[in-house]
Amino acid sequence: MSFAFIHGHRHEWPVERPCRVLQVSARGYRAWTSRPACQRQRTDLKILVHIREHHALGNASCGRPRMTLELREAGPVVGERHVGRLMKDNGIRPVRTRRHKVTTDSHHQTGIVANLLDGDFPAxxxxxxxxxxxSH
Known part of the structure; x- marks a missing residue:
């Protein structure tokens, strides 16, 4: 986590200064940057490519459950929570096509009854x- 912070701010400060403040070695940071991605990261990137493709083809209307079904049909075996995590981390959200229909009329002409108890319930x-x- 500290290496990711240093990497994000490496253009603002020399690498040695945040390493000294966060008490990590600059050599460890450089080893972290040259280290290859782990198997999970590589798998996530492959699945993310499929998610972005299906998201674009489906007019951005697929949520997590339907996206999982489409991915399973396309090939990669993934779980719904895994797909949801990848979608959330990368800002992929479904676009809702239907508007919410309002059924309550808050601008009615009748008066509002006074609150006689005013939270004083014990008798x-x-x-x-x-x-x-x-209410219903």
């Missing part, structure tokens, strides 16, 4: 305070 005797809820 001194039974049958003194009644409350109801009509």
């Amino acid at each position: 001194d005797r039974p049958n003194r305070k009644w409350a109801g809820d009509i």
Whole structure:
């Protein structure tokens, strides 16, 4: 994690300064930059190519579950959480085509009933305070 930070800011400061502050060696950072990608990173890149291709072909309408099904049909065997992680990390989001239909009229003409209890629910005797809820 510290090497990634140093790599991201290597154009702002000399490499030795953030290495000294983060207490890592500059030699370790240079070894980290020259190290080849691990097997998981290579697999992720291959799957990401497929995800971007299907995302572009599907008019950006595929979410994680459908993208997983399409990838399994195309070849690579992947899990839904793996696809979701790759999509989230790379900013690939489905575009919703339907708008949300509003069913509540908040601008009605009737008045709003006063809140008589105002959060004071305990009663001194039974049958003194009644409350109801009509939400559905």
